[in-house]
Amino acid sequence: MTKFVRQLQFLLFLLPILVIYSLFTIFPLVKAFFLSFTNFNGYSKVFDFVGMKNYVRIFADDAIISAISYTLFFTFAKALLVTVLAIPLAMILDQKFFTRNLHRAIFFFPSIPSGLLLAYIWGFILAPMGSGVFNTILKGLFNIGPQPWLADPLLAKLSTIVVATWAITGWHAVLYLAFLQSIPKDYYEAASIDGANRLQQIRFITLPLLAPAMTISIMLLITGGLKVFEIPFALTKGGPGFETYSITQVIMLRGISETQYGLASAMSVVFFLIVLAIAVFQVTVMQRREQSMQ
Amino acid sequence: MKKKSLLLLITIICLSLVLAACGGNASNEGKKGNEGKSNDTTDSADAPKPVKLSILAWNNEKEMKPVIDGFKKKYPHITFDFQFAPPVADYIKKLQTMLLSDTTPDIFMIAAENRNEIIDGGYALDLTDQPFMSVMLDSNKPMLSKNGRTYAFTQTGWAGGLFYNKQLFQKAGINQLPETWDEFIQACLKLKEAGILPLYDRMHDITIIHSAMFGSNVLSKDPSFDEKLFKGEATFAEGWTEVLTMWKEGLIDNKILTPDMIGMTSDQVMNEFALGNVAMFPGGPWNIGTIEQTNPDIEFEIMAIPGKEPGNKYFNGAPGVGFAVSSKTKNKDEALLFLEYLSTHDGLKQFEEGTGGIITAHGYETKVHPAYEPAYKDGLMAGRIYLPMVSWDRHQEALRNQFLVGFQDIALNHITPEEATAALDKKLKEMDNK
Numbered sequence: 001m002t003k004f005v006r007q008l009q010f011l012l013f014l015l016p017i018l019v020i021y022s023l024f025t026i027f028p029l030v031k032a033f034f035l036s037f038t039n040f041n042g043y044s045k046v047f048d049f050v051g052m053k054n055y056v057r058i059f060a061d062d063a064i065i066s067a068i069s070y071t072l073f074f075t076f077a078k079a080l081l082v083t084v085l086a087i088p089l090a091m092i093l094d095q096k097f098f099t100r101n102l103h104r105a106i107f108f109f110p111s112i113p114s115g116l117l118l119a120y121i122w123g124f125i126l127a128p129m130g131s132g133v134f135n136t137i138l139k140g141l142f143n144i145g146p147q148p149w150l151a152d153p154l155l156a157k158l159s160t161i162v163v164a165t166w167a168i169t170g171w172h173a174v175l176y177l178a179f180l181q182s183i184p185k186d187y188y189e190a191a192s193i194d195g196a197n198r199l200q201q202i203r204f205i206t207l208p209l210l211a212p213a214m215t216i217s218i219m220l221l222i223t224g225g226l227k228v229f230e231i232p233f234a235l236t237k238g239g240p241g242f243e244t245y246s247i248t249q250v251i252m253l254r255g256i257s258e259t260q261y262g263l264a265s266a267m268s269v270v271f272f273l274i275v276l277a278i279a280v281f282q283v284t285v286m287q288r289r290e291q292s293m294q
Numbered sequence: 295m296k297k298k299s300l301l302l303l304i305t306i307i308c309l310s311l312v313l314a315a316c317g318g319n320a321s322n323e324g325k326k327g328n329e330g331k332s333n334d335t336t337d338s339a340d341a342p343k344p345v346k347l348s349i350l351a352w353n354n355e356k357e358m359k360p361v362i363d364g365f366k367k368k369y370p371h372i373t374f375d376f377q378f379a380p381p382v383a384d385y386i387k388k389l390q391t392m393l394l395s396d397t398t399p400d401i402f403m404i405a406a407e408n409r410n411e412i413i414d415g416g417y418a419l420d421l422t423d424q425p426f427m428s429v430m431l432d433s434n435k436p437m438l439s440k441n442g443r444t445y446a447f448t449q450t451g452w453a454g455g456l457f458y459n460k461q462l463f464q465k466a467g468i469n470q471l472p473e474t475w476d477e478f479i480q481a482c483l484k485l486k487e488a489g490i491l492p493l494y495d496r497m498h499d500i501t502i503i504h505s506a507m508f509g510s511n512v513l514s515k516d517p518s519f520d521e522k523l524f525k526g527e528a529t530f531a532e533g534w535t536e537v538l539t540m541w542k543e544g545l546i547d548n549k550i551l552t553p554d555m556i557g558m559t560s561d562q563v564m565n566e567f568a569l570g571n572v573a574m575f576p577g578g579p580w581n582i583g584t585i586e587q588t589n590p591d592i593e594f595e596i597m598a599i600p601g602k603e604p605g606n607k608y609f610n611g612a613p614g615v616g617f618a619v620s621s622k623t624k625n626k627d628e629a630l631l632f633l634e635y636l637s638t639h640d641g642l643k644q645f646e647e648g649t650g651g652i653i654t655a656h657g658y659e660t661k662v663h664p665a666y667e668p669a670y671k672d673g674l675m676a677g678r679i680y681l682p683m684v685s686w687d688r689h690q691e692a693l694r695n696q697f698l699v700g701f702q703d704i705a706l707n708h709i710t711p712e713e714a715t716a717a718l719d720k721k722l723k724e725m726d727n728k
Contacts, residue, residue: 039728042390043411057728063699127562128554129494131571150557153706237498240556241703256387258692259411260728 029272036266041259054266064267066242067250068274074161074232074246075225079218081165082172086217087210089169090176091202104177107170115167115230122163123235126150150236153243160232160244167231168224172217179213180206215286222282226275247271342371345628348399349374350389352381352615353649360648365635372628375399381615382407393417400623401632403615404438404446406684407691418445418618424630426637429655433677434613437684446616447633449642451654453611453673454502454578457585457665460593462490462573471597473604475507479544482574491572492550496558497705500682500697502576502610503545503599507537509608509680510601524687530718538711540602542704553705568592576610579652582663596669598678609669611679614651689725696721 036054040047058064093104110118125133126149135146149159187205196204229248232238238245251271255264351358355376362374377399379388386408392398393415404412412418421427422444430447438446463469463481466488472478482492495501512519512533522528545551555563567575568588577596585592598607617636619629635641642658645651653660654674662670673679682697683690700714709717 041411043393043415043417045394063695123559124562126557127559128557129562129566129571131566146554148552148554148557151554156557236557239498239699239702240553240706241699241708253695256383258689258695260692263728 032265032268035262036269038262040261040265042255042261043259047262050262054263055270057263058267058270061250061254063242063245063250063253064247067245067247070157070232070244071226071228071247073157074164074228075222077161078164078168078225079221081161082169082221083214083218085165085169086172087176087207089173090180091206093173093177094180104174108174109170110167111171115164116234118167119163119231119234122159123150126159126163126235151240153240156236156240156244160235163235164225164228164231168221172221175217176210176213179210183209211286211290215283215290218286219279219283223275223279226271226278342369344371344373345625346373346375347401347625347628347632348377349401349632350377350379350385350392350399350403352379352385352403352405354378354380357649360644361636361641364640364644365632368635369628369631372631381405396622398620398622400620400625400629402618402620404618405615406437406612406681409438409445410440410688410690412618413440413445416621419621419623419626421445421447421619421633424633426634429637429657431613431654431656434616434654437613438616438618446618447636448613448616449636449645449653449655449658450614450649450651451611451674451679452578452614452652453609453669453679454576455506455596455598455609455669455673456493456502456574457567457577457581457594457596458574459567459570459572460595462570466490466573472600473607474600475510475540475544475602478600479548479550482545482550483548485573486550491566493545493574494558494563494566494572495551495555495576496560496563497551497556497702498559498698500694501701502578504537504541504697504701505610505680505682506599506608507541507601508534508682509610509678510599510606511537511540513680514601514606514608520682520685520687529715530722531712531715534718535711535715538701538704538714541701542711546705546707551705553702556702556705567594578611579662579666579669582665595665595667598668598672607672607678609673609679610681611669611673612681612684613654689722692725693718693721 037049037051038047039050039053089107093100093107097103127133127135128146128148128151129135130139130146132146132149134149138144138147148155150156183206187209188201191201191205227248228246229252232244232246233249236244238249247267248271251264251267254260254267355378358376362376366372366374377388379385382405385403386405389402389408390411392402393412398417404418420443422439422442424447427444427447430444430449431451434448434451435444438444438448458471462485466481466485468481468484472481485492495503516522519528519533523530523533546553563572563575564577564581564584565588566572567577568585570589570592585594598609600607617633619626619633623629636645637655639658642653642655646653646660652662652670652674660670683694686693696718697714700709700717703709704711704714
């Protein structure tokens, strides 16, 4: 009885957050699932059930097919680049040098402003005219003519990935830094006495002990990458053609702009399942890797 | 003792109630007395009840202040609960939420982007037979109408065209504005030969050039083309293929417009023009102030896009957003009074002063910037303006997105104009069958 009362007390404390979570997360999810079987247009409260029609339409939509391919490319390229850059950066920032805190702040700063704001600034840097900042530098240093950074399909994809990587690398470096600081210095001293050089220490001590940080960092990069919207939208509006359309942009376009809420809800449901499947797969694989490395 | 206290308490309560009742009577009498007095001067029995009108506008409070102050001066019993949302997407989303949650304001705005949903949903009052509607230009009515009934009042309009730099034109030896599309392309090539960048166009939306080209080549021959298109009697392929082919052959193949312009923003394009780095750019009245601020020495003017045959010139443009009255309003008379005030000379003047909008109502003359006069006189007031999203009967946004993707792909040489228009026809069919 006492145990039951104690548990009830815990449950009572959890109740407010459970109500808020249900109201703002579970309810919209269930509602989106329900609307995905209707032709709701966002204005009229009268709508019909259309069965699986919206789900069939998703795979006939050129924009969504292109968006899935771009979003996956963006996600994995960004995750790879950030990981490759953030770990060495974290190791450098972990060293003792005079301006260490200033450098940590400088690298962390790009992750603070909104992606939209950063992208607008980069829009000027990558402007395709000869007077664009990047093109002016290229002309001055290497006598290379103006490049269509945001208009050529491949360059536009690469530009959005570079800007997104630049924006978030410092944040992930700080995450790795926190894990680096928890590695006991004794390990390195022992390895050094045994004759291990710096590279061997990184290979056999640092990287295995950073495995949990990599699981978290890559999971955040993948889920964040799949949900990307601001940076490609502000830089290219999804163009040229459908080349840099992200999945979230298509959902917003079909739902809000074209008032096809039923179709957009079906896209959201499919998108939710894709993100869930990839995130679960990635975490499972990386946790196994953690165990095998330790 | 306890009984005595209870009795005392009851007595106090009773006395308080009696006194309060007397006080109430006294104040009522006082009020009556005052009313009696005021009857001597004004007829307060007929004095209108105070009313609070709710309004959702996409002009902010500062812009709307002159017209609201003017109205309040005339009707002091009406006050406003003013709400603002910036155009276009934010405004549409906010209004949509209000419509669905039954919190629709008494007065709101209808734009090309949401007119179908609002009119079809029965959210706006039919204003067709209101006397003040006679002030509205007939050419402004179709955007806010369905089946011959008009659901909002607009007193403004806008037109966009090509701004050209007079000094750069002279430098390239162009002394006369082009009368035909071929002459226009020749002028662009002449500018190029003189080492001057002829034209910048951001390609992030259906462009001013496309819209005006459709006007000068298709509408000038068949003004009812879009009507036929949405009745299934014509196709995008029939109307737009030639226009897109002319655009591609004239501007893309001659490298007057290049695909890298897809990455440009409106501000970048305008700045390059203002700095004298490019001879032309498509723009509208909203650009004039910034151009002059950036370069006070620039000599510029707006021009129309000519068609294949001489004399067929068109601008891009549309009526301004319209003020509508909610069909569920409890303050219908007062809301209509506000729209009526907007149509008066005083209302038009205050609206123009506050918003800087170009008034296109009957019986009102707007003074526009000299550089903008051709667009105002030959475009806006002559009804030679075209904007697809206003003219298209349904699925405007889906078609607009398809169009945008199509012409960007043409610019990149990924598809032909025929393929782009076929995709538009397919999209229309798909949206009709959704």
